[in-house]
Amino acid sequence: MRKMIEGSQAVAQAVGLCRPGVISAYPITPQTHIVEELSQMVADGEIEAEYVRVESEHSAASVCLGAVAAGSRSYSATTSQGLMLMAEVLYNIAGMRLPMVITGVNRALSAPLSIWNDQQDTLAVRDSGWLQLYAENSQEVLDMHIQAYKISEDDRVLLPVMVCMDGFVLTHTYETVDVPTQEEVDAFLPPYDPLYKLDPSDPYTLGAFAGPELYQEVRFEIQRDALAAKGVVKGAAREFQAAFGRWMGDVLEEYRCEDAETIYVAMGTVVGTLKDWVDIRREKGDRIGVLKLRCFRPFPLDELRESLSKATRVVVVEKAISVGGYGILPAEIRAALYGQASQPSVHAAVTGLGGRDITFDTFDEMEERSQAGEMDFFAGLRKELLEAS
Numbered sequence: 209m210r211k212m213i214e215g216s217q218a219v220a221q222a223v224g225l226c227r228p229g230v231i232s233a234y235p236i237t238p239q240t241h242i243v244e245e246l247s248q249m250v251a252d253g254e255i256e257a258e259y260v261r262v263e264s265e266h267s268a269a270s271v272c273l274g275a276v277a278a279g280s281r282s283y284s285a286t287t288s289q290g291l292m293l294m295a296e297v298l299y300n301i302a303g304m305r306l307p308m309v310i311t312g313v314n315r316a317l318s319a320p321l322s323i324w325n326d327q328q329d330t331l332a333v334r335d336s337g338w339l340q341l342y343a344e345n346s347q348e349v350l351d352m353h354i355q356a357y358k359i360s361e362d363d364r365v366l367l368p369v370m371v372c373m374d375g376f377v378l379t380h381t382y383e384t385v386d387v388p389t390q391e392e393v394d395a396f397l398p399p400y401d402p403l404y405k406l407d408p409s410d411p412y413t414l415g416a417f418a419g420p421e422l423y424q425e426v427r428f429e430i431q432r433d434a435l436a437a438k439g440v441v442k443g444a445a446r447e448f449q450a451a452f453g454r455w456m457g458d459v460l461e462e463y464r465c466e467d468a469e470t471i472y473v474a475m476g477t478v479v480g481t482l483k484d485w486v487d488i489r490r491e492k493g494d495r496i497g498v499l500k501l502r503c504f505r506p507f508p509l510d511e512l513r514e515s516l517s518k519a520t521r522v523v524v525v526e527k528a529i530s531v532g533g534y535g536i537l538p539a540e541i542r543a544a545l546y547g548q549a550s551q552p553s554v555h556a557a558v559t560g561l562g563g564r565d566i567t568f569d570t571f572d573e574m575e576e577r578s579q580a581g582e583m584d585f586f587a588g589l590r591k592e593l594l595e596a597s
Contacts, residue, residue, distance in 0.1 A: 230260060238375035272284050287315040298337075325527075339369045341502060462497065463500065472497070539556075
């Protein structure tokens, strides 16, 4: 069924169709509309779930941890400072190999205080053991949540998945999306039947103490299975296409890259603006393409190498900053391409922080500065403010 709904409602619709047994979250802008909609759906009897109200994001994640450990499909959502408060529990969930899904609504981190969008928050927890998917539009974010449960609960994975969506840009805007029926989702996503759960008749220990003789092997297994999960992500995308007829790429998506000399790499909604800009530059004769990273964890190393192998220049649009270093995504791409027979120059353009608009002019600046050989720079800075300070 096609509906004109808010991005937050698209998430709530998708989560409801996945039949969670427990939902727990703490409201925080711009995530609030998601859990507000879910709480209404539970109250109206549209979802047979326990909605647990808590006093903080740390508690919300803890409730979900306990629910999944007890054998219930679980869900939460958060953003920015709330995600940072959850961080301790996020590591525990992944380390205990508990499959679940969280929506990471992207918002800038304090200080200074900002409620607007960038990707500093979810990238800050990239090492937690959670798989991370990034959505370009509301249709993709709806589809990703359904796929995320399929991926997370696969016995070859058993790791949590974070579906990342740009705050306000998606959560508070309306788009037409195709919402599948309950019967269609049930056919794609089987009921949650965990391999391991807390059961007095068959006792297990979850999250136990591990000394030096055990800890490293456990982390190795998490790393091994997270890397292997790339195949499961791809398989879920193909299965979803077969079931619902929609395809938006698996771990990445190429746009006009077949003959591109320069390729721009990005994640999230900025990809849509990039595609429009590339269309205009193509009309002027520029051979430019866009590579959308749909899956950041596990990192699609081989696929990136193949997609970027024929480019002479790569410009990474980075909506985050590793303070004291530089870009997060550019560093990973440079490492992936290091030592390759054909190695393009990789330029890091940090932009869009704190919700700063990313316009065609911003991309024109990136193109000019990367052509001039600049490797790491902020694009779209207000120079008059810098001069005044």
